[in-house]
Amino acid sequence: MKFAVLINEGPYTHQASDSAYHFTKACLDKGHDVFRVFFYNDGVNNGTRLTVPPQDDRNLQKNWTELAEKHDLDMVVCIAAAQRRGILDENEARRQGKDADNIAPGFRISGLGQLVEAGIAADRLVVFGD
Amino acid sequence: MPTLHTVNKSPFERTAFGSCLKHLAAGDAVLVLEDGVVGLRKATAFAGDLDAVSGDHKLYALGPDLDARGLKPDDLVSGVTVVDYGGFVDLVAEHDRTQAWL
Numbered sequence: 672m673k674f675a676v677l678i679n680e681g682p683y684t685h686q687a688s689d690s691a692y693h694f695t696k697a698c699l700d701k702g703h704d705v706f707r708v709f710f711y712n713d714g715v716n717n718g719t720r721l722t723v724p725p726q727d728d729r730n731l732q733k734n735w736t737e738l739a740e741k742h743d744l745d746m747v748v749c750i751a752a753a754q755r756r757g758i759l760d761e762n763e764a765r766r767q768g769k770d771a772d773n774i775a776p777g778f779r780i781s782g783l784g785q786l787v788e789a790g791i792a793a794d795r796l797v798v799f800g801d
Numbered sequence: 802m803p804t805l806h807t808v809n810k811s812p813f814e815r816t817a818f819g820s821c822l823k824h825l826a827a828g829d830a831v832l833v834l835e836d837g838v839v840g841l842r843k844a845t846a847f848a849g850d851l852d853a854v855s856g857d858h859k860l861y862a863l864g865p866d867l868d869a870r871g872l873k874p875d876d877l878v879s880g881v882t883v884v885d886y887g888g889f890v891d892l893v894a895e896h897d898r899t900q901a902w903l
Binding site: 672674679685686687690693694696697698700701703794795796797798799800801 | 807809834835836865866885886887889890891893894898899901903
């Protein structure tokens with residue numbers, strides 16, 4: 672079955688990012704397809720490669736990146752939400768005249784249309800948030 | 802066309818869990834995760850609301866979130882089935898849609 676996941680909450684805020692990660696991983700472990708993981712609102716903060724959590728804590732960004740690499744997962748960050756929160760890829764950083772980008776490997780920045788498409792293309796859309 | 806409802810906040814913190822129970826249609830089930838699992842404790846002010854629906858609707862709790870809060874199946878109202886993340890995925894697949902009560 673084809674799943675899509677929407678995440679509206681940032682990492683280390685409460686538990687939604689953790690729940691979404693474990694759910695997505697369980698989907699893939701069971702052999703389901705995950706059409707897309709869409710990060711919206713504060714959820715975009717999962718996609719910065721500059722987080723440095725304590726070594727004995729889970730590293731959510733790294734977990735997502737590794738899951739994406741292992742399963743060729745499409746992880747999309749909402750562009751409007753990302754710009755407000757300072758999540759930039761190389762292209763956006765140049766376009767906005769910023770001196771650096773910070774998007775983590777495995778994430779890409781795109782529009783809300785990608786969420787709509789995921790809702791249509793997937794058999795189930797599961798939402799995690801606060 | 803049953804729906805799986807997910808609740809992730811305690812009913813003692815927000816009203817979403819209570820609202821969810823009032824909106825269940827025939828065949829719907831409720832999966833409780835994160836702080837929502839606190840709402841499944843027996844002998845609380847909320848337990849009666851759960852008893853009112855548990856005859857007609859399946860109640861599920863996410864095991865890892867019970868463990869994280871020191872809750873055991875014996876601490877919960879009767880009729881709750883504990884599932885892991887794989888069980889969560891199965892429930893989503895078995896129902897026609899999932900409604901998150903955020």
